[in-house]
Amino acid sequence: MSDKSSIEQASLLNSDELAQTVSDPAVRIEELRREIEHNSYLYYAKDAPAISDAAFDSLVHELRALEEAHPEFYDPNSPTQRVGGYVGEQFSAIQHERRMYSLDDAMDEGELDAWLDRVEEAFGGMVDVVCELKIDGSSIALTYQGGNLVRGATRGDGTTGEDVTANIRTVKDLPLRLRTESESGLVDTQRVIEVRGEVYMPKSSFETLNRAAEANGKQPFANPRNAAAGSLRQKDPTVTAHRDLSTFLYAIADESALAFGTQWELLQWLGEAGFHVNPDVQLCATREEVHAFCQKAVERRDSLPYEIDGVVVKVNSFARQREMGYTARAPRWAIAFKFPPEEKTTLLRDITVQVGRTGKLTPVAELDPVRVAGSTVARATLHNEDEVKRKDVRIGDTVIVRKAGDVIPEILGAVESLRPENAQPWSMPKTCPSCASPVIREEGEADYRCISIDCPAQALERLLHWASRAAMDIDGMGEEIVTRLVESGRLSDAADYYTLDEVELSLLDMGRVNKEGQPIRLGQTVAKKLVAAIDESRGRAFARVLFGLGMRHVGKTTAEALAAVYPSMEDLMGASEEDLAAVEGIGAKIAHSIFLFLRTPDNQAVIDRLRARGVNLADEPSEEQEALPQTLEGKTFVLTGTLVQSGMTRDEAGAALKARGAKVSSSVSKKTSFVVAGEQAGSKYDKALALGVPVLDESDLLRIIETGELPSE
Numbered sequence: 001m002s003d004k005s006s007i008e009q010a011s012l013l014n015s016d017e018l019a020q021t022v023s024d025p026a027v028r029i030e031e032l033r034r035e036i037e038h039n040s041y042l043y044y045a046k047d048a049p050a051i052s053d054a055a056f057d058s059l060v061h062e063l064r065a066l067e068e069a070h071p072e073f074y075d076p077n078s079p080t081q082r083v084g085g086y087v088g089e090q091f092s093a094i095q096h097e098r099r100m101y102s103l104d105d106a107m108d109e110g111e112l113d114a115w116l117d118r119v120e121e122a123f124g125g126m127v128d129v130v131c132e133l134k135i136d137g138s139s140i141a142l143t144y145q146g147g148n149l150v151r152g153a154t155r156g157d158g159t160t161g162e163d164v165t166a167n168i169r170t171v172k173d174l175p176l177r178l179r180t181e182s183e184s185g186l187v188d189t190q191r192v193i194e195v196r197g198e199v200y201m202p203k204s205s206f207e208t209l210n211r212a213a214e215a216n217g218k219q220p221f222a223n224p225r226n227a228a229a230g231s232l233r234q235k236d237p238t239v240t241a242h243r244d245l246s247t248f249l250y251a252i253a254d255e256s257a258l259a260f261g262t263q264w265e266l267l268q269w270l271g272e273a274g275f276h277v278n279p280d281v282q283l284c285a286t287r288e289e290v291h292a293f294c295q296k297a298v299e300r301r302d303s304l305p306y307e308i309d310g311v312v313v314k315v316n317s318f319a320r321q322r323e324m325g326y327t328a329r330a331p332r333w334a335i336a337f338k339f340p341p342e343e344k345t346t347l348l349r350d351i352t353v354q355v356g357r358t359g360k361l362t363p364v365a366e367l368d369p370v371r372v373a374g375s376t377v378a379r380a381t382l383h384n385e386d387e388v389k390r391k392d393v394r395i396g397d398t399v400i401v402r403k404a405g406d407v408i409p410e411i412l413g414a415v416e417s418l419r420p421e422n423a424q425p426w427s428m429p430k431t432c433p434s435c436a437s438p439v440i441r442e443e444g445e446a447d448y449r450c451i452s453i454d455c456p457a458q459a460l461e462r463l464l465h466w467a468s469r470a471a472m473d474i475d476g477m478g479e480e481i482v483t484r485l486v487e488s489g490r491l492s493d494a495a496d497y498y499t500l501d502e503v504e505l506s507l508l509d510m511g512r513v514n515k516e517g518q519p520i521r522l523g524q525t526v527a528k529k530l531v532a533a534i535d536e537s538r539g540r541a542f543a544r545v546l547f548g549l550g551m552r553h554v555g556k557t558t559a560e561a562l563a564a565v566y567p568s569m570e571d572l573m574g575a576s577e578e579d580l581a582a583v584e585g586i587g588a589k590i591a592h593s594i595f596l597f598l599r600t601p602d603n604q605a606v607i608d609r610l611r612a613r614g615v616n617l618a619d620e621p622s623e624e625q626e627a628l629p630q631t632l633e634g635k636t637f638v639l640t641g642t643l644v645q646s647g648m649t650r651d652e653a654g655a656a657l658k659a660r661g662a663k664v665s666s667s668v669s670k671k672t673s674f675v676v677a678g679e680q681a682g683s684k685y686d687k688a689l690a691l692g693v694p695v696l697d698e699s700d701l702l703r704i705i706e707t708g709e710l711p712s713e
């Protein structure tokens with residue numbers, strides 16, 4: 001590393017001057033990249049910057065100028081690429097080479113001890129374990145090839161994740177290259193390695209992000225974990241770059257790549273390699289030490305700048321880990337000690353009644369805001385009138401609020417000794433708080449309902465549901481805007497969204513005035529984005545439309561099951577109630593509700609108008625499927641090793657096979673039709689031979705992709 005004074009000196013020259021004085025730009029670019037990487041490492045991973053921010057910025061500035069002048073030295077791993085700069089594709093699926101497991105939970109000390117008993121049983125006594133904080137973020141897997149970051153993936157369902165490489169590159173504390181200091185820890189520096197850990201958002205950045213979202217009328221994130229996961233899955237990497245994400249790494253997919261044999265050494269090695277490793281870790285030799293670590297974590301939880309939801313205890317030795325192995329979903333050699341649920345008391349200011357999109361009335365506790373288990377709670381559902389009666393909570397009571405991790409806050413009951421003298425038992429109002437129609441409670445049901453079809457609160461909820469992320473995902477269409485549109489009479493059903501234009505939206509009166517007393521309007525910038533978002537939503541998958549329509553009892557999973565069997569509105573309309581009840585996961589009650597909904601003239605009218613306004617009401621077969629004959633239908637392929645001839649990734653080759661109807665799997669079994677072995681094929685190749693599954697080479701694969709014909713036996 002150059003010394004500090006020469007860097008400060010360099011920063012005094014402007015970038016043009018520097019570009020001229022540098023004799024060999026390739027050498028200088030490389031030097032700068034290394035220098036910047038090294039300083040980012042000191043800054044982000046070690047929290048110990050060696051140069052001033054200004055000097056650091058100046059180095060980046062110089063590098064950027066040189067790279068612009070010499071595009072031939074473009075490198076996606078250059079530190080200048082971290083701020084993003086292009087709009088990526090939607091994410092493609094990634095099959096994890098090795099499964100990303102979940103963790104078994106210990107909900108209290110008793111369960112933790114039961115796990116420690118199992119460890120002792122396995123090894124005839126206590127063995128070393130490592131205690132780490134359980135970071136409440138989003139799992140990531142980072143692949144490094146020849147020391148360079150080549151891929152970032154989410155955990156997904158553990159077998160298949162999403163490719164978020166472009167976004168991951170913008171996370172500032174991740175090394176794009178492994179530091180050479182770590183080479184001695186690897187068996188082979190050329191081998192591909194996959195490092196795993198957690199992306200998280202610090203509490204303070206989360207608060208800032210949510211304040212900004214609220215100010216812009218956007219939906220805030222529920223907690224820092226969702227914010228981290230959401231930020232990682234942005235379509236535009238520049239958005240991710242502006243979210244303050246950080247990482248802690250703690251695992252490697254295949255520990256046989258390492259020249260040492262314990263988790264403790266792995267944590268040290270990850271630090272040397274340039275990763276951010278959580279400093280709150282401890283190697284423990286006794287049960288008491290483990291208990292003490294967990295206890296300390298519970299106490300320190302609130303004072304940490306990031307969220308944690310427990311402690312992970314791991315058997316230290318890799319050999320012992322292998323010996324204990326895995327269950328179907330989690331390693332046996334590790335356990336997540338979860339923090340006990342938190343309870344706080346606060347004042348119940350009021351009980352309001354919310355009208356859902358199906359007319360259901362829900363009593364809601366309006367509380368003095370209180371911080372419980374990592375988030376501020378100001379409201380909590382009380383479910384229904386019976387529940388309020390059972391708990392006997394009254395307006396003015398001091399109530400106990402409980403929350404466990406990400407679980408929805410719950411009102412446990414009231415502290416009766418603190419009850420004001422005049423507090424009255426609560427009962428459901430006789431009329432709808434939104435439209436004043438009488439409310440009814442059907443026999444055998446716990447809920448009261450407003451059954452008026454003109455109830456504005458129901459309309460608002462239905463419209464918000466249509467625009468929500470899980471349904472049509474109309475980005476930016478939040479509660480404030482929808483409320484104003486409903487009040488101004490422009491929106492009354494989902495089809496109305498598709499009649500809104502930019503000018504009209506930009507003039508929408510937001511019901512507030514500015515300093516000069518002028519009404520605040522939505523404005524052109526937001527209007528333009530909204531129109532684009534509405535337009536984009538026209539092409540959403542049919543299952544989302546079905547979910548968005550808000551039929552009673554039809555959640556996301558049911559909508560997906562329906563769309564899989566009836567991929568278009570036409571097909572669905574043609575189904576009888578019995579047909580619907582025969583779909584897996586749909587019983588008589590749901591079938592009846594769907595059937596009724598689709599036969600109601602008002603709903604049919606909305607569907608017709610959606611169709612007329614260009615909303616997709618059918619899942620089209622993809623272009624490739626349409627274009628290519630499905631000659632590989634019924635065949636299952638497994639790809640292993642590196643494809644060198646074509647330079648295709650395995651995912652690309654897999655997609656080409658799927659386009660001709662094949663299935664692509666990640667593990668070899670007797671049912672596998674062919675294993676395609678690239679260079680350095682590993683255990684899958686051996687397994688294919690053992691099971692007698694035909695093995696193809698890359699030329700065979702290319703021929704199949706090209707012609708769709710299978711090799712003759």
Ligand code: AMP
Nearest residue numbers: 101102103132133134135139198250312
């Ligand atoms: P769960 O998703 O609750 O089953 O918990 C498992 C997840 O905890 C893993 O997938 C990781 O993403 C996460 N995690 C957070 N911190 C750690 C840690 N120190 N060690 C292992 N896993 C962790």
